[in-house]
Every structure is written in C-alpha cells, then in structure tokens.
Amino acid sequence: MTLLDTRGAAALTMRNIADELGCTQASLYRHVRNREELVTLLVDRALDVASSAPPDGMDWAGKAAWSARLFRAHLLRHPGVASLLRGTERLGPNSLAGVQYSLELFINAGLSPRLASAAASSLATFVIGSVHLNLGLDMSDPEESRHRRLLYRSRDAATFPLLVQHADTLAEVSSDDEFEVGLNALLTGFRALIQNSDITRD
Amino acid sequence: MTLLDTRGAAALTMRNIADELGCTQASLYRHVRNREELVTLLVDRALDVASSAPPDGMDWAGKAAWSARLFRAHLLRHPGVASLLRGTERLGPNSLAGVQYSLELFINAGLSPRLASAAASSLATFVIGSVHLNLGLDMSDPEESRHRRLLYRSRDAATFPLLVQHADTLAEVSSDDEFEVGLNALLTGFRALIQNSDITRD
DNA sequence: ACCTGAACACCGTTCAAGT
DNA sequence: ACCTGAACACCGTTCAAGT
Numbered sequence: 001m002t003l004l005d006t007r008g009a010a011a012l013t014m015r016n017i018a019d020e021l022g023c024t025q026a027s028l029y030r031h032v033r034n035r036e037e038l039v040t041l042l043v044d045r046a047l048d049v050a051s052s053a054p055p056d057g058m059d060w061a062g063k064a065a066w067s068a069r070l071f072r073a074h075l076l077r078h079p080g081v082a083s084l085l086r087g088t089e090r091l092g093p094n095s096l097a098g099v100q101y102s103l104e105l106f107i108n109a110g111l112s113p114r115l116a117s118a119a120a121s122s123l124a125t126f127v128i129g130s131v132h133l134n135l136g137l138d139m140s141d142p143e144e145s146r147h148r149r150l151l152y153r154s155r156d157a158a159t160f161p162l163l164v165q166h167a168d169t170l171a172e173v174s175s176d177d178e179f180e181v182g183l184n185a186l187l188t189g190f191r192a193l194i195q196n197s198d199i200t201r202d
Numbered sequence: 203m204t205l206l207d208t209r210g211a212a213a214l215t216m217r218n219i220a221d222e223l224g225c226t227q228a229s230l231y232r233h234v235r236n237r238e239e240l241v242t243l244l245v246d247r248a249l250d251v252a253s254s255a256p257p258d259g260m261d262w263a264g265k266a267a268w269s270a271r272l273f274r275a276h277l278l279r280h281p282g283v284a285s286l287l288r289g290t291e292r293l294g295p296n297s298l299a300g301v302q303y304s305l306e307l308f309i310n311a312g313l314s315p316r317l318a319s320a321a322a323s324s325l326a327t328f329v330i331g332s333v334h335l336n337l338g339l340d341m342s343d344p345e346e347s348r349h350r351r352l353l354y355r356s357r358d359a360a361t362f363p364l365l366v367q368h369a370d371t372l373a374e375v376s377s378d379d380e381f382e383v384g385l386n387a388l389l390t391g392f393r394a395l396i397q398n399s400d401i402t403r404d
Numbered sequence: 405a406c407c408t409g410a411a412c413a414c415c416g417t418t419c420a421a422g423t
Numbered sequence: 424a425c426c427t428g429a430a431c432a433c434c435g436t437t438c439a440a441g442t
Binding site for chain 2: 088091096097100103104107108113115118121122124126128129130132133136151155159160161162163166169172173178179180182183184185186188189190192193
C-alpha cells in the first residue's frame with residue numbers, strides 16, 4: 001500500500017513487495033496465487049472511501065454528486081490505485097459496498113432496479129474514466145497548459161480550424177471543469193429518466 | 203497491428219513485433235525511441251474510425267449518439283487497442299480529428315467553446331471508460347452472467363440486502379444496456395445545458 | 405505450514421560491431 | 424543510414440530443499 005502510494009504502480013513488483021515486507025518473493029506465493037490476485041485484494045482495500053456516506057439533508061442528486069466527487073478526489077490522491085483499477089476485479093467487499101450504496105440511492109430516487117443499476121454503473125464509469133484519462137497529466141502545472149496550447153495552435157488551420165481558433169480556450173479547460181460538466185449532465189439526464197418513468201407509471 | 207488484434211496487448215512485445223516484421227528487436231529502436239512511442243503511433247493509427255462522419259439529416263444529439271456508438275463498437279471489436287488507450291497519447295492526427303469533429307458538433311449545437319470542449323471530453327471519457335470496465339468480460343457468455351448472479355446472491359443479506367434481493371436483475375443487465383442509459387442521460391444533460399445557455403444569453 | 409535460494413522463461417533497452 | 428548479436432538489468436513464476 002505505502003509502496004504503491006510512494007513509488008507508483010510500476011514499482012509494485014513482487015520483489016519490491018517482498019523487500020518491503022522483509023521476506024523473499026517466493027514467500028508471497030504462499031499467501032496469494034498470482035500477482036493479479038494480490039492487486040485485486042490491494043485495490044479493494046484501497047477503496048474503503050466508498051463506505052463513507054454523504055451528509056444528511058441532501059436529495060438523491062446531491063448525494064450522488066457528493067459521493068462521485070469524493071471518489072474522484074480519493075483516486076486523484078492515489079494515482080497508483082487508480083491506474084490499477086480495471087473492471088474485472090470489482091468483486092471485493094469494499095467495491096460491493098459501493099455498488100449496494102449507489103443502487104439504494106437510485107432506487108429510492110424512483111428508478112427501477114434495472115435502470116438504477118445502469119445509472120450507478122454509468123456514474124462509476126464516468127468517474128473512473130475521468131481519472132484514467134488524466135492520469136499522466138498534471139493540469140495545475142502551467143507547463144502542461146502551455147504545451148497543450150502550442151499543440152493545438154501549431155496544427156494545420158485548414159484541416160483543424162476549430163482547434164487552431166480556440167487553442168487558448170481548449171488549453172485552459174481543466175479536468176475539474178470537464179468533470180463537473182459531465183457529472184452535471186449525467187445527473188440531469190437521470191432526473192429526466194426518473195420523471196419519465198413516473199409518467200409512464202401513472 | 204495484426205499482432206495486436208490476433209494475440210492481444212500482452213503479446214505486443216518488441217521481440218514479437220520484430221519477428222512479425224522480419225528483423226531484430228534492436229532494429230526497432232532506429233525508427234522509434236521507446237516502446238511507448240510505438241504504442242502511441244499504433245493507437246492513433248487504429249483510431250481512423252473517428253474520421254467517418256454520421257449520415258446527414260440527424261440533429262446534433264443523433265449525430266453524437268451515432269458517433270459514440272460507432273467508436274464504442276470499434277473499440278469492442280479491437281480490445282487490444284482499447285486496453286492501450288490512455289489519456290496521455292491522444293495527440294495523434296486521428297485523435298485530433300475526433301476532437302475537432304466533436305467540438306464542431308457541440309459548438310454548432312449552441313454551446314460555448316469552453317462548454318463544448320468539456321461536453322466532448324465527457325462523452326469520450328464515458329465511451330472509453332465504458333469499454334475499459336468491460337474489457338475482460340464477455341457479457342454474451344452465459345457463464346459470465348451465471349457467475350455474477352451467484353456472486354450477488356451469495357453475499358450476506360444483512361450487509362448487502364439490495365444485492366441479494368435483485369441478484370437476478372443485476373446479473374442480466376448487459377454492458378450495452380448500461381451504455382445506452384448513460385449515453386442517453388449525458389445527451390439529455392447536454393440538451394438542458396444548451397437550453398440554459400440560450401436563456402442566459404437572451 | 406511457511407520460508408529460502410536458485411533457476412526458468414520472459415521483458416525493454418543499450419551498444420559495439422558490422423554492411 | 425540501417426541492421427545485427429550479445430549483453431544488461433529487470434520481470435513473474437516455479438520448485439526442490441530447508442525449518
């Protein structure tokens with residue numbers, strides 16, 4: 001865990017883990033079948049944020065937004081965890097707690113179990129995908145913004161007119177902005193979905 | 203390219219590439235700095251679908267949905283490409299063409315360049331994230347659905363009541379369903395955003 | 405039961421040496 | 424300029440041998 005946070009996902013090798021634990025690499029295979037199994041266990045343990053519930057007094061959309069922001073912030077604080085987060089291994093108890101919670105949220109909001117599941121999945125997909133796509137980048141770094149502006153501006157104006165024209169704007173859009181716009185759009189869409197299924201039910 | 207499609211991303215090693223090309227691994231470093239640079243070039247070349255535009259006669263939402271589904275289908279058909287798709291390397295000409303196109307779409311729909319960029323990014327994030335989270339899984343495989351049903355049903359009913367109760371429903375929700383629900387919600391949210399900025403402008 | 409040392413078959417990358 | 428052979432420092436995994 002500390003190894004992953006301090007030296008990154010690339011340094012999470014069986015040898016380094018064994019060193020950190022004070023044993024040989026071969027010993028690890030007494031407690032774990034594969035490296036993959038170890039990663040699965042590690043990732044689920046790292047997802048214990050999902051259990052912290054939003055404060056009371058919010059409607060479902062407020063709670064969903066609160067949880068999504070918390071989850072995203074946690075992943076951004078632990079990029080190593082985020083980079084190991086795939087779809088296959090979301091079976092651990094902490095991940096399941098997250099599924100249970102978001103499912104409850106959307107069902108109580110008025111969605112059918114099927115739609116609630118799809119909505120919760122979509123939201124998680126967006127949060128994880130959002131962190132994933134910005135893993136290498138540090139948007140607060142001014143160097144990064146300058147680099148992107150140059151990339152857009154130096155394109156051929158005939159084939160990429162909009163990129164050249166709005167280079168400055170595009171370079172300035174932070175990943176936080178992107179996330180908020182997408183999160184808001186998703187929740188607005190879910191709200192419409194709930195109203196529609198209410199109408200259908202009447 | 204054929205190596206990636208036939209034997210997967212794990213088999214995309216410098217040795218295998220060199221074999222496929224009929225040279226030694228060391229020769230590759232005359233044409234490419236890193237393996238990473240090679241992957242970047244390869245991924246961008248694999249994204250040539252972005253250039254195929256949707257048929258005329260659709261509104262912006264229809265076009266966006268059409269492009270998103272096309273992109274997703276392409277990635278699902280080439281899982282190796284999808285697994286290599288990170289955020290850092292979207293600089294290639296094909297990726298930029300996709301950015302230019304989606305930007306044009308949302309600006310013409312009535313969004314400011316800033317919001318259009320965020321909307322386009324969010325949509326791409328959702329598509330890529332959606333494919334990413336289902337990379338290992340084959341939902342059409344009945345074995346997979348049975349496994350998921352068992353996973354949910356065998357949980358502790360006291361801590362995960364909803365998972366146990368709706369195990370059958372949850373196991374049956376396909377990734378296609380999830381994607382359609384999320385896509386629809388996003389586009390509905392963007393539509394509301396456009397109407398809002400129209401009102402603000404008046 | 406748990407650990408060790410040593411090996412195996414793989415990686416990406418480098419570099420002197422060839423043509 | 425481009426390619427080769429051989430090496431380097433790493434991987435994950437296995438296995439007989441120890442306690």
